[in-house]
Amino acid sequence: MRSAYAEMARKRRLPVVPRTAPIRTEEPVRTPERPVRGGPHALDAAEGPRGVAEYHGPVSTQQRRELPIVEQAAAVHALAVDAHTAARIAPDVASGPPLDALGRRLHDLRISVTDRCNFRCVYCMPKEVFGKDFAFLPRDQVLSFEEIERLARIFVGMGVEKLRITGGEPLVRRDLPDLIEGLARIRRPDGGPLDLTLTTNGAALRALAQPLRDAGLQRITISLDSLDPDVFGAMNGVDFPVSRVLEGIAAARHAGLAPIKINTVIRRDLNEASILPMARWARDEGLILRFIEYMDVGHSNGWRMDDVVPEAEILARIDAEMPLEAIAPNYAGEVATRWRYVDGSGEVGVIASVSEPFCSSCTRARLSAEGKFYTCLFAVAGHDLRALLRSDRTDDQIEAGVRAVWRLRDDRYSDLRTEATTALPKVEMFAMGG
């Protein structure tokens, strides 16, 4: 049966918004027919996410190669990261942004400043698992602001152009504006400014929006899963009032942070009914709303495919009331698909990493609060940069280690997701940096 959204797409001949070239791979991977993003196949996916449950090929190159990569990287990191060793492993070490094994450059770095959080979102840190007794990182194991800034400079020197501060909940880290001030001073090798942003649950934003703006933060992303107080309270796990987050959003606007983006994770049967109210509200408020498909991050949220509301279904619901048309990405590799209201009243986006994976254009790395370097959101292990920072290694030696790890990267978890990969002991998102 053709969905209402697919019918709409057919009538309107929506533009095709291709992602990037397919990934190069050395082994045959029986990936089901890959819909062209934004094209007619993508729209047909309203019947359910495709390319996921049907895949029965080798579990994943990531799973198979994770440990060897970690071991190789560990050899570089822990034993002797000297420029000579790293240069041997990564002959391109000296010049330009590093490319990984699949030809993807290192462009974005997400920096977690804490693994702690004042929420217990059901899809991230369920309170039944992360209760009062849960042991978060002791203070001395968390990177200091100086250490974070040093690493940020090294990454920017290698070609990273975008820094996103995250966590856990970044606003629970004391004196965060001081860190922002230091990061905002960093310039790219060509002298241009960085794209510096932050993702927060908004709980403490009413007080911190202005200090963050004054420190040099340009824009912000605020997570908000529903405007309904009961639904929001249930999803954040601590009955945090939605009114306080709305005050935080108002404070961000007042402080001049722009654009303001809103992240909304949709989980079947929990907040599906919030899709339309969120879309109407964001459009009326002039905010850029991005729905996120519920992901199997970590290993504690009890993820099931049945709980995912796929992009096409989210769009179909909105389109039925507020007709949509596809618009081109702002830049190559943009994570969210973009859709404009036909009446010109704004836009909405979807991050569809389950139904429409975008590994082929993934240029993101993550640095955890304890200084581990992760090359994929679904990694089962990271690479210890803190040990290097706290040794006598020079910046060049640390850079050589990072380049070596990136060069070996072949992560593409979402492309290869199966029931089996879902059960892997993946690092939790709040621990790695979302």
Ligand code: SAM
């Ligand atoms: N605490 C901050 C926040 O919630 O905005 C920053 C960290 S949080 C891990 C980063 C983003 O990941 C949030 O927008 C959150 O909604 C999203 N997220 C967390 N768990 C998720 C999951 N299982 N599926 C999809 N998105 C998730």
Ligand code: SF4
């Ligand atoms: Fe905390 Fe953000 Fe995870 Fe929610 S999504 S529990 S706010 S880190």
Ligand code: SF4
């Ligand atoms: Fe990037 Fe890993 Fe997500 Fe694929 S699964 S888009 S490689 S973070």
